[in-house]
Amino acid sequence: MIRRGNALKRTAGVVMALGLVATACSSSSDGEAESTTGDSVVTEETTADTAAADDAAAAADDVEVTQSAGGRLAAVQAAGVLECGGNDTLPGFGIIDAEGSFSGFDIDFCKVIAAAVLGDSEAVNVTPLVAAQRFPTLQSGEIDVLIRNTTWTASRDGAEQANFLQTTFFDGQGFMVRADSGIASIADASNTTICVLTGTTTLLNMNAVLGDRGIPFTALEFESNDELQPAFVAEQCEVWTSDASQLAAFAANLDIETSILPDIISKEPLGPVVADGDTEWAQAVNWAVMATIQAEEFGITSENIGSFADSEDSGIRRFLGLPIDDGDGNEVIAEVGLGLPTDFASNIISQVGNYGEIFERNLAPLSLSRGPNALWTDGGLMYVPPFR
Amino acid sequence: MLERILRLAIILGILAALYIAYWKVRSSSRSDADEPPPWRDSRVLVLAAQVAALGLIWSAGDYLWANFRARTSDIGLELDFGFLDQPSGISIADNPLNSNAAIREALIQGVKNTFLIIIVGIPLAVILGTLIGIARLSTNWLLSKIATVYVEFFRNIPVLLVIVLTWTIFLNAFPPVRISWLPFGETFIFNNLRFGFPSIVGGNNFGAFQVIVLLGLLAAVAVWIWRSRLFDRTGTPHHRVLYGLGTLVAISVVGFVALGGPFDITTPEIIDRVYVGGITMIMPYAAVMIGLVLYTASHVAEIVRGSILSVDKGQVEAGNALALNSFQRYRFVILPQAFRVAFPPLINQFLNYTKNSSLAFAVGFAEITGVIQNLFGQSRPAPQLLLILMVVYLVFSLVLSAIGNLINRRLQIVGR
Numbered sequence: 001m002i003r004r005g006n007a008l009k010r011t012a013g014v015v016m017a018l019g020l021v022a023t024a025c026s027s028s029s030d031g032e033a034e035s036t037t038g039d040s041v042v043t044e045e046t047t048a049d050t051a052a053a054d055d056a057a058a059a060a061d062d063v064e065v066t067q068s069a070g071g072r073l074a075a076v077q078a079a080g081v082l083e084c085g086g087n088d089t090l091p092g093f094g095i096i097d098a099e100g101s102f103s104g105f106d107i108d109f110c111k112v113i114a115a116a117v118l119g120d121s122e123a124v125n126v127t128p129l130v131a132a133q134r135f136p137t138l139q140s141g142e143i144d145v146l147i148r149n150t151t152w153t154a155s156r157d158g159a160e161q162a163n164f165l166q167t168t169f170f171d172g173q174g175f176m177v178r179a180d181s182g183i184a185s186i187a188d189a190s191n192t193t194i195c196v197l198t199g200t201t202t203l204l205n206m207n208a209v210l211g212d213r214g215i216p217f218t219a220l221e222f223e224s225n226d227e228l229q230p231a232f233v234a235e236q237c238e239v240w241t242s243d244a245s246q247l248a249a250f251a252a253n254l255d256i257e258t259s260i261l262p263d264i265i266s267k268e269p270l271g272p273v274v275a276d277g278d279t280e281w282a283q284a285v286n287w288a289v290m291a292t293i294q295a296e297e298f299g300i301t302s303e304n305i306g307s308f309a310d311s312e313d314s315g316i317r318r319f320l321g322l323p324i325d326d327g328d329g330n331e332v333i334a335e336v337g338l339g340l341p342t343d344f345a346s347n348i349i350s351q352v353g354n355y356g357e358i359f360e361r362n363l364a365p366l367s368l369s370r371g372p373n374a375l376w377t378d379g380g381l382m383y384v385p386p387f388r
Numbered sequence: 389m390l391e392r393i394l395r396l397a398i399i400l401g402i403l404a405a406l407y408i409a410y411w412k413v414r415s416s417s418r419s420d421a422d423e424p425p426p427w428r429d430s431r432v433l434v435l436a437a438q439v440a441a442l443g444l445i446w447s448a449g450d451y452l453w454a455n456f457r458a459r460t461s462d463i464g465l466e467l468d469f470g471f472l473d474q475p476s477g478i479s480i481a482d483n484p485l486n487s488n489a490a491i492r493e494a495l496i497q498g499v500k501n502t503f504l505i506i507i508v509g510i511p512l513a514v515i516l517g518t519l520i521g522i523a524r525l526s527t528n529w530l531l532s533k534i535a536t537v538y539v540e541f542f543r544n545i546p547v548l549l550v551i552v553l554t555w556t557i558f559l560n561a562f563p564p565v566r567i568s569w570l571p572f573g574e575t576f577i578f579n580n581l582r583f584g585f586p587s588i589v590g591g592n593n594f595g596a597f598q599v600i601v602l603l604g605l606l607a608a609v610a611v612w613i614w615r616s617r618l619f620d621r622t623g624t625p626h627h628r629v630l631y632g633l634g635t636l637v638a639i640s641v642v643g644f645v646a647l648g649g650p651f652d653i654t655t656p657e658i659i660d661r662v663y664v665g666g667i668t669m670i671m672p673y674a675a676v677m678i679g680l681v682l683y684t685a686s687h688v689a690e691i692v693r694g695s696i697l698s699v700d701k702g703q704v705e706a707g708n709a710l711a712l713n714s715f716q717r718y719r720f721v722i723l724p725q726a727f728r729v730a731f732p733p734l735i736n737q738f739l740n741y742t743k744n745s746s747l748a749f750a751v752g753f754a755e756i757t758g759v760i761q762n763l764f765g766q767s768r769p770a771p772q773l774l775l776i777l778m779v780v781y782l783v784f785s786l787v788l789s790a791i792g793n794l795i796n797r798r799l800q801i802v803g804r
Contacts, residue, residue: 191661193481193565193581198749198758199765204477207487218581219479220672220752221762227751230556235564236580236671 072274072281073117073339076144081123084110085143088128089225092249092366093149102126105362106147109168109272109289111352113145116288116344121351131200135162138275145285146273149243151201165286166293167271168355170372170381172264173205174244179257181238186215186263193218195228195237201266206241209265225250243268245368252366280339287338290384291345294319295354297375297384302353305346319387320346336387345387355382396447400440407432460771469772478762480754482582482670491763498759499780505677505745505755506784510738513681517688522718524693535689542686547679548747554679555751558671568658575655577663580671584656587667597643597650604639608632672753676745684741688734695730696722728799735792742784756780 076082086106087094094104107126115121127143138146139161150156151171152164175194177183183192196203198221210217220237222228232240233256240247244264251258272289274282295301298316300308308316317324321343323331333342341347352358359370374380404426411426426432460467476494479487485497523535542550559580563569568579577584590597612632619626644650656666699722707717749758760773 195752198762203762204766207477207479211487218481220481220581221478221749221754221758222752223750223761227552227555230559231752234559234580235566236559238565 072144072278073284076117076281080118081125082110082114082117082145083143084113084124084126085129085134085137085146085148086110086126087148088126090149090246090249091253092363092368093245094126094128094147096128102128103362105169105358106149108352108358108362109147109292110145112292112348112358113272113285113288115347115351116291116340117284119341119344119347121347138162138273141275144274144281147271149246149270150273151243152269152271153201161276162273163276163282164269165272165274165282166289166384167269167381168289169245169270171243171245171268171270173202173241173266173268174247174264175261176232176240176242176247176251176258177238177261178235179259183238183261185261186210186213186265189217189239189261190215191217192239193220193237194239194241195220195222195232196241197221197225197228198223202242205266229254243270245270245363245366248366248368284338284340287336287340287387288344288348291319291348291387292352292355292358293375293382293384294387295345295349296356296382297377300349300354301357302350305349315386315388320349334388392447392451393444396443400443403439404436465769465771467769467771471768471772476763477766478759480759481672481752482668483754491768494759494763495756495776498754498756501673501748501753502742502745502755502757502780502784504673505680505748505753506742506788509677509681509684509745510741512677513684513688513737513741514734516681517685518692520685520689521692521696524689525696539686539689542683543690547683547744548750550683551676551679551747551751554682555672555675558675562671565658565661574657577656577658577666577668582663582668582670583674584658584663584666584668586653586655587665588651589654589665590651591649593647593650597647600643600647601636601640604636604643607639608636611635670753672748672751675751676748676753680741680744683744684737687737687740691730691733691737692726695726698729699725731792731796731799735789735796738788738792739785742788743781746781 084107086102087104088096088102090104092104094102094106096102107124110124110126111121114124127137129137129146129148134146134148134150135156137143146162147168149169149171150164152167156162157164175186175189177189183189194206194217196206196219203219203221206219217239220231222231228240229250231237233254240250242250244260247260251260272285274285298308298313298319300316300320305320308320309322311317311320311322314324316322318334321333321341323333326332335342353361356375359373370378370380372381374382376383408426472492472495473490475488476491477487478494479485480494480497480501483497483501485494520535520538523531524539526532526535562578562580565579565581568577570577575586609632612628615626615628615631618624619628654665656668657664703721703725704717707721712720745755746757748755749761752758754762756777760777763773764770
């Protein structure tokens, strides 16, 4: 009897002891959690005036990093090289060749920014990223700018702490079929099998639009284009849906004859992205990109830029950073206060070219036409604010 | 973390001091003092060690959780499950799921697809693996070498590669839909998207016919038991499989004729890209399932081979002495004993098979991992979805091993 009583008491003691330990631990953890949150609140307050970070506490750390370095623009100029996040598998936009050098439409815009900020279009270090990596890498401050066929959407601007700049390519979701399939529009595509990448907005758009139009279909979802492309080639799926420009890029490399349907079911504006919270850097990148479009509007190319040195047009002189007569016989150079060299536009055009040249060089070989990416003067969407 | 460990140590120290004080008071009040001091009392020491270990584990877990909560609240991540009722936006091939259906519906369809891979594949893997395991021990040189090559090939390449390999072979071996292969007078359809097989469709009196088949099944069981008892009593060859099947077929045929043909056989047909009649199976499903079966069978074969070798040689000789032929020797002497040894490691292979089914999404078959990967891409909260995914696989595995252990226990009791 006595022994059993002891055992009972001992058990009770153990339970109580465990309870004590548990209470001690959980109360302490609360304290620690609070203090962690407290830290980030402080960070946010100190940077709130520049960061315009009203709700995003998570952005606070990133903001802290970029601001404490004295601004991204100064940091890039000090480093002497632009860290650019790009694609390495998409022909025409960003692809790596056998020698390990990158080329493509998006890569050229990395060079544009390097030419503007550093005066040297080759001072670029491209980091190839897969879709899922791109925003975390940008948020971490590992790259200065992300130019990787990335669609500008509200949730990315908001939830991903990204800052989308001038759209360089107005894209839309399209559908590709074999040329001999007899499918001329998505209305003909009822009961077909459609190949699509899993976890993309493309998939959501397709389900929504085809669902609304009452077109039955089977979706085959793939993790990567490495499996999707052979499935399309083997006619497992009759239709391949993706951004129209990507479809054109893949079509150019396929051995089969394909055609892209006229139906474009979504808006996919692609452009450079920087992290939230550094307005100076965002403006520098933005105006560098816009300079290519302005140059095309002025008719300045990398070939003929020399002939503009004695241009009479004050708008062109100001744009190229050439001295302007102030009327009293004094030569002055216009300073727009972006933190960029006054001749940044000339550097861009002479080293990389204007928007039209970049497009011709990378996308024309894929038989992509300018379409909505023509200048506004030609009825397209490429319109930039005045350089003055 | 250091501060936490320190705090834990202090608390445990206070507890120890309290207990020692209690022991002092008690031993001084009692004259006999038959108990050793607590630092030499093994029962107390064991308990103290357990309390300390539990405290440490609790403390570490609590630290990790607090850290996680602090980060998630920093970036404003909600940890509730309200999102399960929002429209998923995704669709699943050959599944009537509407893309506006709730996320929980999509998850259920994903679980269903995982279940379909498991329920068909595991029996196939066991059958194939057993045959190959026996073939490896065959005295036929060619047969045993073929089995060895099979096992060494599949056992030594990653399972993802096996799945992609089967898928690629199917993709290129079968023709595209527009020139589908229609063997046996167009009763089957094979193309690189779907396989179609004939099936039955109920007509008049189909319900009555089902009842008759059920009665036939009961009668077959009764006949089986009767033949078994007769065999036990008199030693007459029982032929119970033959008798049982015969009863079932006879009753079914009589019922079929009496009810005037209660069902028809439909063959699959493609009319304007739509599959009509028969039953169809999507190719990625077949590719994943067969890839997993081929891979798992190589492991099962090794288990079967090992357990056959573990059966005492005297048993084989006894079988030979009774003039049993090779089949009878395996069926009645070796396999029942080998199976008892093979079963526990087989359960392991079933669990591996279940977990490997998560690789199916690589070739476009939307089982639960594929569905959840897809939802990740649609900005759905990852922590909750991962938790759901873990719970799903945990439940599958626990149920499988529970069933396995049940069978295993029965095997052991019957045997010894």
